[in-house]
Amino acid sequence: MIAAHPILSCDEAKTLEAVFFGGDEEREWAAMQRAGRAVADALLRDFEEIGAFPADARVLVLAGKGHNAGDALIAARRIAERHPQVRVEVRFVFGERALRPLAQRAWSALAPVATSVGEGTGSAARDVVIDGVFGYQFHPPLQNSPAAELAAINTWPVRLRAAVDLPSGLDDPSAFRADFTYATGILKTPLLTLPNAGRLRYLDLGFFDSLRGEDRETPGGATDQVLTPAVLAPLRALRPAHTDKRTYGHLFIVGGSRRYPGAVLMSVLAALRSGVGLVTAFVPESLAPAFAARAPEAMWVGWPETPEGGLALEGSHLLREQVARAGALLIGPGLGREPETLALAKDIVVHVDVPVVIDADALQAGIVAAGRAPRILTPHAGEYGRIEKAIPAEAVTVRKGPVTAVCAGGRAFHSVFGGPALARGGSGDVLAGLIAGLVAQTPRDLAGAAARGVVWHGMAADAWARSQGQVAGTTTQLLEYLPTALRTG
Numbered sequence: 001m002i003a004a005h006p007i008l009s010c011d012e013a014k015t016l017e018a019v020f021f022g023g024d025e026e027r028e029w030a031a032m033q034r035a036g037r038a039v040a041d042a043l044l045r046d047f048e049e050i051g052a053f054p055a056d057a058r059v060l061v062l063a064g065k066g067h068n069a070g071d072a073l074i075a076a077r078r079i080a081e082r083h084p085q086v087r088v089e090v091r092f093v094f095g096e097r098a099l100r101p102l103a104q105r106a107w108s109a110l111a112p113v114a115t116s117v118g119e120g121t122g123s124a125a126r127d128v129v130i131d132g133v134f135g136y137q138f139h140p141p142l143q144n145s146p147a148a149e150l151a152a153i154n155t156w157p158v159r160l161r162a163a164v165d166l167p168s169g170l171d172d173p174s175a176f177r178a179d180f181t182y183a184t185g186i187l188k189t190p191l192l193t194l195p196n197a198g199r200l201r202y203l204d205l206g207f208f209d210s211l212r213g214e215d216r217e218t219p220g221g222a223t224d225q226v227l228t229p230a231v232l233a234p235l236r237a238l239r240p241a242h243t244d245k246r247t248y249g250h251l252f253i254v255g256g257s258r259r260y261p262g263a264v265l266m267s268v269l270a271a272l273r274s275g276v277g278l279v280t281a282f283v284p285e286s287l288a289p290a291f292a293a294r295a296p297e298a299m300w301v302g303w304p305e306t307p308e309g310g311l312a313l314e315g316s317h318l319l320r321e322q323v324a325r326a327g328a329l330l331i332g333p334g335l336g337r338e339p340e341t342l343a344l345a346k347d348i349v350v351h352v353d354v355p356v357v358i359d360a361d362a363l364q365a366g367i368v369a370a371g372r373a374p375r376i377l378t379p380h381a382g383e384y385g386r387i388e389k390a391i392p393a394e395a396v397t398v399r400k401g402p403v404t405a406v407c408a409g410g411r412a413f414h415s416v417f418g419g420p421a422l423a424r425g426g427s428g429d430v431l432a433g434l435i436a437g438l439v440a441q442t443p444r445d446l447a448g449a450a451a452r453g454v455v456w457h458g459m460a461a462d463a464w465a466r467s468q469g470q471v472a473g474t475t476t477q478l479l480e481y482l483p484t485a486l487r488t489g
Contacts, residue, residue, distance in 0.1 A: 005202070007414065025101070036071045038182070039075040040082075047159075049466055054127055057083065058086075059126065060117075061075075062130065064134055068165055069132045070100075070102050074106045074109070076114065079128075093146055126157075131161070131168050134146075146169075160180070161177060167181055167197050176196065181199070181201070183201065185207045200416040202226045223410060226416060227406075227416075232452060232455060235275065236486055248277035249437075250279075253281045253331075255331060257309050258287070258309025260335075261334060262426065264281065264334040267330060267359075267432050270431070270432075271436055271437035278299070280301060280326075286302075286305060288300045301322075306338055310338040312340060313347075316347065327440040327441075332360040335361040355375065356373045357378065357432060360383075360428065364386070375395050375396070376398060377398065396450050400428060404418070406450045415454045418458030424473075431454070435453030438453050456482065460478055460485040
């Protein structure tokens with residue numbers, strides 16, 4: 001079973017919460033405190049991507065009436081506890097008297113260290129704005145007053161804009177524009193498509209822990225799931241004492257060309273970090289010596305080249321002679337699109353029977369549909385468009401994007417880890433090598449390996465961005481944060 005929780009519609013979330021709380025206000029209050037603290041902690045971690053949180057930061061809370069307001073107020077209280085010199089301002093969009101009992105309780109706890117400000121508080125720079133105006137029970141359109149206020153705040157100089165659960169106004173033209181949206185307890189379906197939600201964070205409050213059996217996986221018939229860090233649990237456990245390199249699989253990688261030499265090297269470097277026992281890489285013969293010097297842990301096999309520097313058909317025997325030793329195969333990184341090389345790739349996919357990960361230039365309709373080997377496909381949006389109609393029903397598809405989805409068995413497992421730090425050449429090659437190395441270790445669990453690879457890759461990117469920022473990095477630096485993601489994520 002893949003460690004994931006259902007993504008629910010707003011109506012399904014309302015029903016589940018009613019069952020979970022059972023009308024018990026104290027239980028709701030306890031959940032509100034967990035939510036607010038979780039929002040604050042996640043916000044402070046995410047702020048690290050743009051630098052240290054200022055000791056004297058200015059934080060503005062936009063408070064509505066209900067639970068979202070309470071969550072936001074508790075988050076501000078948590079920030080003030082951790083940074084006592086922070087200046088917290090609260091704007092009650094509907095007035096303080098409109099607060100519902102639990103939100104009023106949250107305000108009472110914050111009030112001693114905060115200032116209530118009126119409408120038209122000015123557009124002075126803020127370090128953080130926390131949106132807690134509307135929750136999932138909001139029904140568009142926005143009314144005139146909050147619409148105007150949110151539209152104005154969207155123009156202010158703010159370093160980080162955080163929405164609690166959903167950005168207020170959803171997709172209304174005046175809706176709050178978040179840098180991060182912190183989904184508290186349940187990730188709601190609208191967040192998968194809202195462009196103003198920014199980056200998503202799922203904050204697990206334990207709503208699904210009390211559900212058992214099939215209901216735990218699919219309340220409301222949900223086919224969309226959000227992956228949790230628990231998916232990495234098998235990689236965090238102690239390995240058995242009596243094992244050797246053969247215990248952890250042997251991965252074959254076929255790729256590279258003189259035109260794109262770096263891609264296959266990055267895939268190999270990532271595979272070596274995956275925990276796989278052995279890696280053998282088949283690359284153009286002119287590249288093999290330099291690559292062996294860069295990554296001596298892999299076994300490098302030089303492959304005959306076409307005149308343009310791609311893999312030639314005449315080298316097929318090199319793979320055929322050794323493929324019985326493989327537990328999985330990755331094909332595609334840096335392969336190029338020469339007709340001869342693509343014909344070779346198709347021939348390989350037709351004849352291998354081990355699980356195969358198909359990536360990059362090998363993502364062609366004729367290749368992804370060829371043969372009968374179990375397969376994982378790793379397209380970005382453009383590649384998906386050219387292969388969509390050819391994807392076999394039984395394939396596991398990793399649809400890369402701001403929220404990457406692992407699609408398998410009629411379900412989509414969404415990863416909210418990672419971010420703009422991954423928007424650079426080579427990040428997909430690293431992901432392909434990582435996933436393929438995990439497949440070689442668990443060849444009977446392709447969907448699980450894909451999910452682990454996507455989450456691990458994304459959590460490493462988060463750790464990398466918090467340490468180095470989003471801008472001044474290179475893709476191979478991501479590899480250095482894979483251990484961090486496993487040990488502290």
